[in-house]
Amino acid sequence: MMTSPFVAQPMPLNRLMYRVIGALLPGMAVATWAFGIGVLVQVALAVAVALATEAWCLNLRRYPVRPYLADGSAVLTACLLALSIPPLAPWWLVVLGTFIAVGFVKHLFGGLGQNPFNPAMIGFAALIVSFPAQMSRWAAPLALAPADLDAVAQIGLIFTGHLSSGAGFDAVASATPLDAIRTGLLQRIPLADILGTPKFGALGGAAQQWIALGYLLGGLFLWQQRVIQWRLPVVFLGSVFLTATLFYWANPAHYASPLLHLFAGGTMLGAFFIVTDPVTSPTTPLGQIIFAGLAGVLAYLIRVLGNFPDGVAFSVIIMNIVVPFLDQYTQPAVFGRKKGGRA
Amino acid sequence: MREYFFLILSTVLVNNVVLVKFLGLCPFMGVSRQVSSSVGMGMATTFVLTLAAAAAWMLENWLLLPLGLAYLRILAFILVIAALVQFVELVIKKTSPALYQVLGIFLPLITTNCAVLGVALLNAQEKAGFVRSTLSGFGAALGFSLVLVLFAGVRERLAVSKVPAAFAGAPISFMTAGLLALAFMGFAGLQLG
Numbered sequence: 001m002m003t004s005p006f007v008a009q010p011m012p013l014n015r016l017m018y019r020v021i022g023a024l025l026p027g028m029a030v031a032t033w034a035f036g037i038g039v040l041v042q043v044a045l046a047v048a049v050a051l052a053t054e055a056w057c058l059n060l061r062r063y064p065v066r067p068y069l070a071d072g073s074a075v076l077t078a079c080l081l082a083l084s085i086p087p088l089a090p091w092w093l094v095v096l097g098t099f100i101a102v103g104f105v106k107h108l109f110g111g112l113g114q115n116p117f118n119p120a121m122i123g124f125a126a127l128i129v130s131f132p133a134q135m136s137r138w139a140a141p142l143a144l145a146p147a148d149l150d151a152v153a154q155i156g157l158i159f160t161g162h163l164s165s166g167a168g169f170d171a172v173a174s175a176t177p178l179d180a181i182r183t184g185l186l187q188r189i190p191l192a193d194i195l196g197t198p199k200f201g202a203l204g205g206a207a208q209q210w211i212a213l214g215y216l217l218g219g220l221f222l223w224q225q226r227v228i229q230w231r232l233p234v235v236f237l238g239s240v241f242l243t244a245t246l247f248y249w250a251n252p253a254h255y256a257s258p259l260l261h262l263f264a265g266g267t268m269l270g271a272f273f274i275v276t277d278p279v280t281s282p283t284t285p286l287g288q289i290i291f292a293g294l295a296g297v298l299a300y301l302i303r304v305l306g307n308f309p310d311g312v313a314f315s316v317i318i319m320n321i322v323v324p325f326l327d328q329y330t331q332p333a334v335f336g337r338k339k340g341g342r343a
Numbered sequence: 344m345r346e347y348f349f350l351i352l353s354t355v356l357v358n359n360v361v362l363v364k365f366l367g368l369c370p371f372m373g374v375s376r377q378v379s380s381s382v383g384m385g386m387a388t389t390f391v392l393t394l395a396a397a398a399a400w401m402l403e404n405w406l407l408l409p410l411g412l413a414y415l416r417i418l419a420f421i422l423v424i425a426a427l428v429q430f431v432e433l434v435i436k437k438t439s440p441a442l443y444q445v446l447g448i449f450l451p452l453i454t455t456n457c458a459v460l461g462v463a464l465l466n467a468q469e470k471a472g473f474v475r476s477t478l479s480g481f482g483a484a485l486g487f488s489l490v491l492v493l494f495a496g497v498r499e500r501l502a503v504s505k506v507p508a509a510f511a512g513a514p515i516s517f518m519t520a521g522l523l524a525l526a527f528m529g530f531a532g533l534q535l536g
Binding site for chain 2 (some may be wrong): 116301313
């Protein structure tokens with residue numbers, strides 16, 4: 001029998017972080033099933049680099065290495081970055097991106113809990129701006145792959161850049177669903193024909209939609225565990241959906257259905273694992289609604305009208321800039337007082 | 344109307360004068376330590392940049408081009424901008440002491456803000472019309488003010504974080520500015536309108 005006082009224990013940081021990492025597992029598993037062992041290789045590389053960078057930075061800053069290393073935050077950053085880059089990308093891509101994310105964006109800005117920008121998303125943005133060719137070379141999902149791509153071939157491709165037969169990446173390359181829509185529309189192929197290819201399923205990409213469902217499942221687990229609150233993901237998804245509906249309604253021959261935009265690209269991963277980052281999102285309810293709402297609109301606009309294959313990363317770091325203001329100007333009134341602190 | 348709206352929106356976000364064209368970096372780094380002063384600087388710059396864009400258009404199209412003096416453009420623009428800033432300062436001081444209190448100390452600084460000269464020169468290069476020139480000056484100034492104030496907000500937060508000693512102050516501010524520019528690359532190629 002327990003005795004008083006019954007004080008609620010806040011969840012320790014490491015348990016929280018490992019719960020988030022655990023919630024990534026369904027999505028990660030589906031991604032591995034869809035794209036092969038390359039996904040896990042990227043995750044492993046990223047985690048190794050993240051831990052090494054974290055330990056090095058902690059050591060330089062004279063922090064105790066072991067407890068901070070065990071908090072799981074670096075591992076989470078690494079997983080998020082590794083899951084957003086192409087599974088068969090060359091190994092140095094994820095290594096560089098993780099080093100930037102953990103070393104520059106996290107530790108130089110003060111370390112755990114202090115960074116104004118989302119480390120994984122800055123890592124992603126830095127990579128896609130610096131290496132657009134490597135970052136947009138996605139392999140076809142295994143079910144649709146033209147060449148036989150076993151585990152050895154995938155690992156070879158990641159570390160040597162070519163298959164054992166000597167063929168380059170082009171033998172297995174395939175545009176992502178979002179890229180297929182973009183390039184198809186540029187070639188004036190009707191949208192219905194593009195969506196009719198086996199690349200697409202009922203919701204989004206034929207394989208990508210299941211990955212997105214995996215992330216959705218993980219996100220619901222986090223919500224049920226009270227690791228995240230409903231506000232940020234729901235407003236973000238709603239905002240993407242509404243913006244996409246508006247465009248779809250204006251011109252359904254040119255803009256894909258809102259449902260596709262929820263289940264393609266990084267929308268689901270972003271909604272439950274990126275936008276909800278407690279460090280780089282606002283703390284006030286109104287601030288969170290503005291943050292997630294604008295991030296959703298920007299994500300859609302950049303994805304559909306901009307230069308980059310997806311808009312989630314950019315929209316999140318653009319909104320990160322605004323967070324200090326949102327935190328300051330959306331503070332709710334203290335109980336019993338009027339807004340602004342007056343009695 | 345619609346065209347002008349998107350012109351302003353694209354000069355604010357897609358072609359941001361600070362983060363995409365890298366003009367006006369000195370006040371961007373210099374006056375962004377506090378939000379309050381960055382707001383004053385932003386308002387003063389908006390005022391001057393819009394006027395300067397309009398004045399530079401008149402100078403270019405009514406004086407320099409008809410007389411074949413285009414090679415004097417930089418010199419003439421600097422002169423006009425400097426004179427304009429001094430004139431604005433005098434007028435504000437006499438007519439609105441309260442506004443002068445807010446903008447006063449920033450006005451002389453703007454004379455040397457390369458964004459003001461840069462926007463005027465870009466307008467001359469693109470041979471934009473009067474309304475377009477003035478609006479792109481206004482849009483550039485809005486974009487400048489927006490990122491200046493946002494940057495100041497982030498810097499205020501950085502001032503209380505545990506940034507490693509070697510990176511505290513200017514270095515981390517430059518890194519933040521770099522990340523801001525990276526974020527704004529997301530707007531690149533956005534076809535508005």
